[in-house]
Amino acid sequence: MLPWTTYEAMHDAALNQPEPFWLEAAQRITWKQAPMTACRTRADGWHDWFPDATLNTCHNAVDRHVENGRGEQAALIWHSCATKERQVVTYRELQGRVAGFAGGLRSLGVGKGDRVLIAMPTMIETAIAMLACARIGAVHVVVFAGYAGPELARRIDDVAPKVIIMASCSFQGQTPIPSAPALNDALALAAYRPQACVIVQRAACQTSFMPLRDHDFHTLEQSAPAEPVTLRSEDPLYILHTSGTTGHPKGIVRDNGGHAVALALSMDLIYGCKPGDTFFTTSDLGWVVGHSYGVYAPLISGCTSVIVEGGASASAIRALCHEHDVKCLFTTPTQMRLMRQESRNLSGAILPTPARIFVAGEYADPTLLEWARSYFCKPVVNHWWQTETGWSITAHFFGLPERDPVPLMNDIGRPAPGFRPEIVPSIPGEQCGEIVLSLPLPPGCLAGVWKDGAIRVPAAYLDETNRYYRTFDEGMIEASRAVHMLGRSDDVIKVAGRRISGVQIEKIIAAHPAVHACAVVASPDELRGQRPVAYVVPNSGVKVIPSSEEMIGRVNQALGRWIGLKEVHFVRHLPTTVSGKITRKRLLVS
Numbered sequence: 001m002l003p004w005t006t007y008e009a010m011h012d013a014a015l016n017q018p019e020p021f022w023l024e025a026a027q028r029i030t031w032k033q034a035p036m037t038a039c040r041t042r043a044d045g046w047h048d049w050f051p052d053a054t055l056n057t058c059h060n061a062v063d064r065h066v067e068n069g070r071g072e073q074a075a076l077i078w079h080s081c082a083t084k085e086r087q088v089v090t091y092r093e094l095q096g097r098v099a100g101f102a103g104g105l106r107s108l109g110v111g112k113g114d115r116v117l118i119a120m121p122t123m124i125e126t127a128i129a130m131l132a133c134a135r136i137g138a139v140h141v142v143v144f145a146g147y148a149g150p151e152l153a154r155r156i157d158d159v160a161p162k163v164i165i166m167a168s169c170s171f172q173g174q175t176p177i178p179s180a181p182a183l184n185d186a187l188a189l190a191a192y193r194p195q196a197c198v199i200v201q202r203a204a205c206q207t208s209f210m211p212l213r214d215h216d217f218h219t220l221e222q223s224a225p226a227e228p229v230t231l232r233s234e235d236p237l238y239i240l241h242t243s244g245t246t247g248h249p250k251g252i253v254r255d256n257g258g259h260a261v262a263l264a265l266s267m268d269l270i271y272g273c274k275p276g277d278t279f280f281t282t283s284d285l286g287w288v289v290g291h292s293y294g295v296y297a298p299l300i301s302g303c304t305s306v307i308v309e310g311g312a313s314a315s316a317i318r319a320l321c322h323e324h325d326v327k328c329l330f331t332t333p334t335q336m337r338l339m340r341q342e343s344r345n346l347s348g349a350i351l352p353t354p355a356r357i358f359v360a361g362e363y364a365d366p367t368l369l370e371w372a373r374s375y376f377c378k379p380v381v382n383h384w385w386q387t388e389t390g391w392s393i394t395a396h397f398f399g400l401p402e403r404d405p406v407p408l409m410n411d412i413g414r415p416a417p418g419f420r421p422e423i424v425p426s427i428p429g430e431q432c433g434e435i436v437l438s439l440p441l442p443p444g445c446l447a448g449v450w451k452d453g454a455i456r457v458p459a460a461y462l463d464e465t466n467r468y469y470r471t472f473d474e475g476m477i478e479a480s481r482a483v484h485m486l487g488r489s490d491d492v493i494k495v496a497g498r499r500i501s502g503v504q505i506e507k508i509i510a511a512h513p514a515v516h517a518c519a520v521v522a523s524p525d526e527l528r529g530q531r532p533v534a535y536v537v538p539n540s541g542v543k544v545i546p547s548s549e550e551m552i553g554r555v556n557q558a559l560g561r562w563i564g565l566k567e568v569h570f571v572r573h574l575p576t577t578v579s580g581k582i583t584r585k586r587l588l589v590s
């Protein structure tokens with residue numbers, strides 16, 4: 001039972017009495033040596049969480065649940081949308097497989113602090129590899145399975161992994177894409193040489209092993225089991241490269257102790273999940289949501305985690321929710337748009353849906369959230385995240401006894417414990433501006449960025465006073481502490497000196513029933529500096545595509561003619577990052 005009755009009491013306690021707040025939160029974790037201190041300032045001005053404590057994250061995610069009688073409960077349920085395979089792994093089975101594979105990694109010479117690069121699609125073996133690294137204190141670096149040689153080589157050179165783990169293929173839709181060409185290209189391009197590669201052979205596309213270099217994943221799983229090692233709270237658990245939404249990909253480093261505490265608290269407080277509940281994230285394990293809510297948070301909390309390989313259709317998502325009695329579904333606006341599209345062609349009864357649905361990752365227009373709420377008849381909650389923070393900066397809190405106010409269509413919730421957002425207006429007196437977070441950031445956020453074997457916090461993350469972390473997101477904060485998001489600060493368009501976020505224009509266009517998705521970017525304008533240009537993807541199957549004039553008319557009516565929208569392009573797709581977010585920068589008109 002959480003000790004606070006209201007949101008304000010909880011949030012104020014975390015900001016005003018951080019030591020007792022976080023030491024209490026830390027009781028959700030099984031420590032080797034329990035913390036006496038919550039936060040300590042590092043020599044470089046950044047912060048370490050639980051600096052006097054030791055633990056093992058894998059023990060918290062796996063072994064302790066077997067010890068506490070959850071051995072026969074499903075830990076991971078995997079469904080491949082590509083091959084239609086399914087696998088259910090209990091906590092006891094997971095313990096055996098992780099301990100064995102950890103022993104196998106050891107036999108390849110991997111030890112504490114060594115990096116292991118995992119370039120795998122979402123599979124049970126991906127989670128096993130991550131947890132096995134955590135067990136022996138190695139630092140996992142999961143990268144997108146679909147990267148071509150040069151992208152993979154960049155990451156190999158960045159982290160210098162002792163071992164690379166891959167599957168023999170990943171899938172694009174139902175088509176197997178062999179991994180060997182990208183791996184061989186990457187190894188030819190990279191300056192650094194890993195000692196070994198481990199391969200998961202998949203039936204759809206077997207690869208021939210290179211003698212001395214390659215090892216079979218499932219054979220290594222049969223190795224003598226390795227026990228969890230004791231790690232300091234601030235020892236690195238993993239490095240995860242940002243998707244590029246927040247600039248050039250950076251290797252974000254996450255610690256062990258702060259990460260475990262933040263995720264365990266979030267399962268209680270934000271998602272309202274208890275041990276034994278089922279959590280389903282549609283995110284690839286290679287992204288931060290997949291790390292945090294596909295693997296670590298549900299497992300640390302003794303829940304069952306449903307993970308999927310490939311893009312699940314709306315009907316597949318609903319069937320999985322029904323079959324596994326999912327309590328929380330965590331998905332993205334893009335996935336939600338596809339569900340909306342598919343729902344138009346579905347007939348028959350809607351299967352029961354999860355108790356609550358969460359979206360994050362990119363702007364979700366209010367029309368979409370409204371559709372989801374009425375379609376599923378359940379709360380649909382938007383919350384705000386970055387790879388850097390590892391969990392949500394703002395959210396709604398299903399674990400509090402007081403009913404959190406019904407989420408508004410536009411807000412992204414109120415700050416999670418320990419986050420204190422403030423607005424830096426670019427024009428004095430304006431309510432909107434860049435959202436900055438006052439330091440220290442709460443546990444679970446980045447310990448730093450990996451660069452040349454060291455962990456540093458780049459100056460670009462800090463404001464000039466070194467007291468705030470810069471999110472590079474724009475928004476505003478209400479008196480109720482609810483935060484509204486206007487998009488990335490570099491997506492703001494300046495028309496004749498007046499600022500308008502592309503997202504504000506997108507919101508109007510997206511409300512048109514024939515629109516599937518849209519993006520608005522700035523184009524240079526000789527007279528007024530910049531003007532907006534809209535790219536619109538119509539719904540599939542619409543009989544009459546609306547005219548540009550109709551879209552321009554809507555925007556002018558809602559926001560005023562000063563916006564100067566004159567160009568609306570109807571397109572079939574919008575460019576996205578590999579994680580599926582719209583990349584407005586790639587639409588920029590020069």
Ligand code: AMP
Pocket residue numbers: 242243244245246288359360361362363364382383384385386387388412471472473485487488
């Ligand atoms: P990434 O680190 O790749 O996960 O991207 C983080 C960025 O995604 C944030 O800085 C935001 O720009 C965007 N983002 C995340 N969640 C939301 C949300 N709920 N609404 C709007 N944008 C979001």
